[in-house]
Amino acid sequence: MPMQMENQDNAEHEQMVVDESTQILDTQMQEKEETVPQDEEILERSQVFDHTPHKWRSISDIMARLIGVKWVYKVKLNLDGTVQKNKARLVAKGYSQKPGIDYNEMFAPVARLDTIRTLIALAAQKEWSLYQLDVKSAFLNGILKEEVYVEQPQGYDQKNKETKVYKLNKALYGLKQAPRAWYDEIDAYFNNAGFKKSSSEAILYVKTNDTAGIIIVSLYVDDIIYTGSCPKLLEEFKKDMMQHYEMTDLGLLHHFLGMGVVQTDRYIFIHQKKYAIKLLEKFGMKDCKSVAIPLVVNEKLCKEDGSEAANESEFKTDSRELALLDCHKTRCNVCI
Numbered sequence: 001m002p003m004q005m006e007n008q009d010n011a012e013h014e015q016m017v018v019d020e021s022t023q024i025l026d027t028q029m030q031e032k033e034e035t036v037p038q039d040e041e042i043l044e045r046s047q048v049f050d051h052t053p054h055k056w057r058s059i060s061d062i063m064a065r066l067i068g069v070k071w072v073y074k075v076k077l078n079l080d081g082t083v084q085k086n087k088a089r090l091v092a093k094g095y096s097q098k099p100g101i102d103y104n105e106m107f108a109p110v111a112r113l114d115t116i117r118t119l120i121a122l123a124a125q126k127e128w129s130l131y132q133l134d135v136k137s138a139f140l141n142g143i144l145k146e147e148v149y150v151e152q153p154q155g156y157d158q159k160n161k162e163t164k165v166y167k168l169n170k171a172l173y174g175l176k177q178a179p180r181a182w183y184d185e186i187d188a189y190f191n192n193a194g195f196k197k198s199s200s201e202a203i204l205y206v207k208t209n210d211t212a213g214i215i216i217v218s219l220y221v222d223d224i225i226y227t228g229s230c231p232k233l234l235e236e237f238k239k240d241m242m243q244h245y246e247m248t249d250l251g252l253l254h255h256f257l258g259m260g261v262v263q264t265d266r267y268i269f270i271h272q273k274k275y276a277i278k279l280l281e282k283f284g285m286k287d288c289k290s291v292a293i294p295l296v297v298n299e300k301l302c303k304e305d306g307s308e309a310a311n312e313s314e315f316k317t318d319s320r321e322l323a324l325l326d327c328h329k330t331r332c333n334v335c336i
Helices: 002-034 059-064 113-126 178-192 231-244 273-283 312-328
Strands: 069-077 083-092 131-135 143-150 166-170 204-209 213-220 223-228 247-252 259-263 268-271
Touching: 113 213, 113 223, 113 268, 131 231, 143 178, 204 231, 213 231, 223 231, 231 247, 273 312
Parallel strands: none
Antiparallel strands: 069 083, 131 223, 131 247, 143 166, 204 213, 213 223, 259 268
């Protein structure tokens, strides 16, 4: 009996020693977690509660991957050439990024002009109206999958924190992966909203309803054009888009990718008036008289007409610009 009581006392004593050691260890771990250096605050806050292995980033590693930023100023013009607004945008110096380290995927599809012309032709045939939405700062909505650090922008340096840097959660204009991040974001939205993506065009989405009708949406970076058979469905789509993203409702489609669009109850007319005037000014022919056909009827052509030899580089440039005017966007019936 005394031997049994002695063994019991020894077991209780050993348990007390273990509990005391565990308490001391927990206290040391807590103190270590509370005394994390301020330079490592850029790490995830979940690190304190996540006991899985984590690769800590050193300051030298972050500085080696640091990307600079700059301000870009631009004057946005209307279709008639008048000033619409002055824009200032913070852009990352993406040319310093390294593939495989700072970014992986960077390709993002955009609408083809053939698709846009087909959509306009379909709307004209069905007597539908075409509408346009503009996403404000579209790339800023894209969620980054990589770790990206940028310096503080000029004019917005935080006092006494000049050595601090920013870790981006979402994309910034100028980053190589910014277009891809925005495409993934908007593609996920359309999929969740019940749209079906075209198998032959990655940015053409269609949504049908047995009772409401059909709506067709095409996307070119931050410009969205849409049309459909039901005005109620179109209005619901516009409201839902404006709840998810900061957008500008441009109403009826009137200007898209350099094309002017005129819509009436009977037809839809597309033109390139602004681009044509720009070419006439470049060639010094703005005040010339117009003719019905491009060549004079009685003019006889010859190999040597006394004029100087044409500049080959300028001739190729001018021919390319004329081709853009005639058939690339609006005159598909004269494409060669």
